[in-house]
Amino acid sequence: MSDVEFINTLTDEVKISPEAMNQLSAIIDQEPDASGIRIFVSGGGCSGMTYGMTLVEQPSKFDFVLEAEKLNLYVDSVALGYLTGVEVDYKTEGLNQSFVFKNVFAQTGGSGSCGGCGGAV
Secondary structure, three states: OOOOOOOOOOOEEEEEEHHHHHHHHHHOOOOOOEEEEEEEEEHHHOEEEEEEEEEOOOOOOEEEEOOOOOEEEEEEEHHHHHHEEEEEEEEEEEEEEEEEOOOOOOOOOOOOEEEEEOOOO
């Protein structure tokens, strides 16, 4: 049996807007111990999936990596199933600034609402 190599390079499965890339690279520049930023998915159930990001010192051997010019973005193999087709953007509206995950239901087919909660959503 031959060894199977784990291909962990992302191409266009997860997109990062130029605005988000600039903000993420500014964050990573302030953290000398971080090797990149992890995009993660958690939760489920009635309130749906939660998408977020955190600094990474050392990626795991099962992380997929998007090697960008300014930083590395890591996604674990389970989260990638929920993130394929997602675009991370950065928006400024008045005084509010935030990262926005667009097209989050591309793979899950969900709507962000829960019909079984006993109330209108």
